[in-house]
Amino acid sequence: MSHHLANVYRRRARHLRQLAWQMNDSPALRLHIHAGVDTWHGPRPLASTSDLRRAQDEIHREIDDLHVRATRFDREADRLDAVAYAASAAHLNAG
Amino acid sequence: MIVGYDPERVEALASMSREALWSLSTLTSTDPAAVPALQSVRRMHRTIETGVLAAADDIIRSDPLTGSFGGRAATAADTRRRRDTHGSPTPSTSFRDLVREFMLHRLVGGLTLLSDDELFLLTRSELTAAAEAGRLLDIDDPDRLMRSTALGIELSRRAAENPGFASRLVARSLDDPLLALVIAESDMSPEIKVAVFAATVSAEPGRPQADHVRGRAVQRFLDQILDDPALALVAIGRPDLIADILDWGALDSTWVDLGVDNAVDLVDVAFSAASTYDLGSRDEPGASEVTARSLATLVDLMNSAHGDRGLPAELSAAYTAGLLPLLPRFVNAFDGDEVFRLRRDDMSPVGVELGATSESMFDLLGGLARHRDSRAMLIGSVAALGPGIGTRYTAEQFAGFAAALGVSVANEQREEAIHAGRQQDRWVTGLTLLEAGIESSGVIARGTGAPVSIGFDIARWSVGHLVPTSDLDLDDAPRAIEMLLVVALTARIVSEIGGDSGGNDDGDQIDDEHVGRVEAQLARIDELLASPGVDAADIAGEIDLLRDLVDLAIESADLDATTRRRVAQVWSALDDDAFSAPPFRSETDPDLER
Numbered sequence: 001m002s003h004h005l006a007n008v009y010r011r012r013a014r015h016l017r018q019l020a021w022q023m024n025d026s027p028a029l030r031l032h033i034h035a036g037v038d039t040w041h042g043p044r045p046l047a048s049t050s051d052l053r054r055a056q057d058e059i060h061r062e063i064d065d066l067h068v069r070a071t072r073f074d075r076e077a078d079r080l081d082a083v084a085y086a087a088s089a090a091h092l093n094a095g
Numbered sequence: 096m097i098v099g100y101d102p103e104r105v106e107a108l109a110s111m112s113r114e115a116l117w118s119l120s121t122l123t124s125t126d127p128a129a130v131p132a133l134q135s136v137r138r139m140h141r142t143i144e145t146g147v148l149a150a151a152d153d154i155i156r157s158d159p160l161t162g163s164f165g166g167r168a169a170t171a172a173d174t175r176r177r178r179d180t181h182g183s184p185t186p187s188t189s190f191r192d193l194v195r196e197f198m199l200h201r202l203v204g205g206l207t208l209l210s211d212d213e214l215f216l217l218t219r220s221e222l223t224a225a226a227e228a229g230r231l232l233d234i235d236d237p238d239r240l241m242r243s244t245a246l247g248i249e250l251s252r253r254a255a256e257n258p259g260f261a262s263r264l265v266a267r268s269l270d271d272p273l274l275a276l277v278i279a280e281s282d283m284s285p286e287i288k289v290a291v292f293a294a295t296v297s298a299e300p301g302r303p304q305a306d307h308v309r310g311r312a313v314q315r316f317l318d319q320i321l322d323d324p325a326l327a328l329v330a331i332g333r334p335d336l337i338a339d340i341l342d343w344g345a346l347d348s349t350w351v352d353l354g355v356d357n358a359v360d361l362v363d364v365a366f367s368a369a370s371t372y373d374l375g376s377r378d379e380p381g382a383s384e385v386t387a388r389s390l391a392t393l394v395d396l397m398n399s400a401h402g403d404r405g406l407p408a409e410l411s412a413a414y415t416a417g418l419l420p421l422l423p424r425f426v427n428a429f430d431g432d433e434v435f436r437l438r439r440d441d442m443s444p445v446g447v448e449l450g451a452t453s454e455s456m457f458d459l460l461g462g463l464a465r466h467r468d469s470r471a472m473l474i475g476s477v478a479a480l481g482p483g484i485g486t487r488y489t490a491e492q493f494a495g496f497a498a499a500l501g502v503s504v505a506n507e508q509r510e511e512a513i514h515a516g517r518q519q520d521r522w523v524t525g526l527t528l529l530e531a532g533i534e535s536s537g538v539i540a541r542g543t544g545a546p547v548s549i550g551f552d553i554a555r556w557s558v559g560h561l562v563p564t565s566d567l568d569l570d571d572a573p574r575a576i577e578m579l580l581v582v583a584l585t586a587r588i589v590s591e592i593g594g595d596s597g598g599n600d601d602g603d604q605i606d607d608e609h610v611g612r613v614e615a616q617l618a619r620i621d622e623l624l625a626s627p628g629v630d631a632a633d634i635a636g637e638i639d640l641l642r643d644l645v646d647l648a649i650e651s652a653d654l655d656a657t658t659r660r661r662v663a664q665v666w667s668a669l670d671d672d673a674f675s676a677p678p679f680r681s682e683t684d685p686d687l688e689r
Contacts, residue, residue, distance in 0.1 A: 012126055019124050019132065026122070028115035028139055034108045035147055040100035040154070048146035055135075055142040062132040069128050 006077035006084070013073035020066035029056055100154055109151035112143050119143075120235050141318065195241065202245035211253065211260060217246060218273040226304045234276070234311050247281025254287055261287050269294040272309035279315035285326045292316040293336040394455050408466040415469040418460075422476050425456070426496045427488040453499070461503035473500070 023029075035049045119140045124133060206214065221239075225232040233239065254261040268275040268291040275295040278288060295312050320326045330336055464470040477497055484493050 012128065015124065015126055016128060019122065019126075019129055022122055023132065023136065026115060026118040027111060028119055028143060031108075031111055031115050031143065031147065034104065034111050038101065039104035039108055040150075042099060044150050045100070048150045051142050051146045055139040058135045059139055062135045066129065066132050073128075 006080040009073040009077035009080070013070040013077070016066045016070040016073070020063045020070070023059060023063050023066075026059075029059060032056065102154075105151050105154050109148060109155060112148035112151060115143055116140060116148070117237075137318070198241055199245055199248075202242065203248050206245055206249040211263065214246070214249065214253075215263075215267055215271070215274065217242075218271055218277060222271075222273045222304060222308065226302070231304060231307050232273070234308065240280075243277045243280050246277050247283070250277065251281050251283045254283060265290045265294055269298055272298070272305050272312055276308055276312040276315065279312050279319070285329045288316065288319070288326060289329045289333065289336065292320075292330070293333055296336070394459050408468065411463050411466040412468040412472070415463045415472045418463070419472060419476050422473075423480060423483050423487055426480060426483065427492050428453075428456075457499050457503035458507075460500055461507040464504045465507055470504070473504075 032049060032052055035045070035052060039045075119136050122133065122136050209217075221242075222232060250264060254264055264274070264278065264287065268278060272295065275291050278291045292313070295309055295316070298309065320330050460473065464473050477500065480493060488496075
């Protein structure tokens with residue numbers, strides 16, 4: 001038997017992975033390809049592109065973090081299921 | 096400054112940027128675990144919008160071949176001309192823009208034919224239609240965004256031409272959240288935007304549909320204010336707005352984080368902007384007024400019901416952080432004068448009046464110091480003010496400032512204790528003594544009267560050694576307050592007796608015996624405090640004796656290293672063991688008897 005909270009955790013894990021996938025798929029993460037020196041150069045383009053790269057790095061970190069959280073949720077779901085299973089088995093034995 | 100670019104590629108970059116913004120705006124989640132990720136998405140959105148896209152658009156606008164469309168983006172015709180000259184742009188990236196520009200042009204053209212009242216009906220009817228369909232308005236719907244952009248262009252034009260129309264916009268936005276959102280998404284002037292923002296956050300919560308749109312409007316305004324220092328300055332100049340942001344945050348628990356977090360950022364940005372403006376343009380008329388206005392806003396806030404309730408810790412820390420760069424200028428602004436005048440960095444008597452009293456300014460600082468982080472910042476900054484003695488302010492000014500700050504913080508603590516129903520605790524007793532000490536040193540100062548050489552080195556020493564910030568337990572608020580008072584007292588003593596002469600000619604010195612007497616007196620008071628049925632008058636008598644002893648100690652002229660250490664010891668003896676339960680009830684403060 002599955003603990004009801006385990007289902008919640010698994011659903012959240014799926015959602016976080018989906019969000020991570022959507023973020024990774026965003027054109028924003030490939031925008032720097034179009035913002036190189038063959039497009040423009042000068043102090044302002046350089047600053048804009050640097051800011052963009054920093055923001056992209058941050059997004060990449062958050063994507064990784066979403067995966068970590070999703071994994072954690074899955075583990076928590078497994079743990080809850082294990083507890084529920086053990087409790088159920090104990091109940092049956094006692095019966 | 097752009098020094099070189101490929102027009103074709105810049106156009107493609109602008110188009111890709113818009114596509115990226117669109118994709119980012121579709122990323123949503125209600126899972127709390129996704130909050131950091133979505134915050135980074137919002138930051139990315141801002142970075143693209145105000146960085147890459149803004150720069151690319153500027154190039155496109157200034158390019159004589161791309162031309163401009165109403166000061167915004169290239170028109171279809173302009174873009175066609177660019178194609179003819181430079182070859183075909185990437186169709187997949189420019190076609191959407193072309194259609195968008197065309198539609199926008201058509202929409203704006205249609206809106207110009209409508210009367211003011213008909214324009215106002217548009218937003219109302221859109222919201223009503225969504226409500227009647229039993230759904231929340233899809234704020235991120237591209238068609239709605241298109242309509243909003245077009246309406247924003249027309250509203251901006253009419254508001255710029257007619258101040259009366261601008262006033263109507265503000266008034267209408269109070270109960271039309273979609274109109275507020277359109278204004279938030281437009282290029283309207285900072286003054287109108289802030290006025291509509293203020294109206295939006297002051298509106299009472301209504302139906303879910305309206306609250307949903309209002310929430311997004313507020314978010315949009317806040318995002319822009321955080322990005323635009325000019326807008327932030329207009330916002331910070333409205334104390335009612337700051338107060339409303341806090342209130343607004345309290346309306347609905349789901350908005351609390353949003354409201355407070357953004358208010359913190361708002362304050363941070365506003366003060367940064369004010370400081371930059373103020374410090375960067377010393378000779379520019381009105382520069383100090385910007386800072387003064389920000390300060391006046393805070394003073395009003397702290398003296399409002401919000402201040403009485405206590406600010407959220409994060410907001411208090413943000414205010415404090417904003418104030419710290421100004422702290423050196425507070426020292427000579429406070430001269431015992433009732434009116435608070437913010438001066439330049441020198442000792443000029445000329446200053447900008449805030450319309451606030453010195454007392455209210457110290458109430459502000461004391462109120463901020465209720466929170467641990469704010470307290471830490473304030474005390475650490477006071478300790479760092481030492482080097483300014485003699486160059487930016489006199490030791491006496493410094494002493495006065497530190498003492499007033501200490502007493503102000505103490506008063507706040509006392510008020511808090513009263514409100515918390517704790518009556519009087521040992522800290523209040525301790526502070527009563529410390530205030531007595533300060534007062535007595537003031538008497539000495541007035542009695543001496545003669546010009547004295549200021550012992551800068553000793554004053555600095557007192558700051559650096561009596562308040563070693565690394566050793567301060569800032570969770571222990573009263574201890575921190577005491578430290579402030581000790582600094583003040585020591586600096587005042589030093590300023591009166593001079594630091595290098597070895598003091599007065601009487602040869603009275605703080606010796607071991609004297610320190611022993613002071614400590615014995617402290618123990619005596621402690622004993623009385625611990626006795627059941629203690630008579631307050633008896634304790635007051637003992638405190639008088641203690642004060643005499645302290646007077647004698649601080650009259651001592653020879654502040655060599657040993658003596659200084661002993662002064663510190665005497666004062667630190669006030670901390671841990673001298674005052675303990677049962678509470679000492681003062682006869683002079685009826686509030687404490689409640």
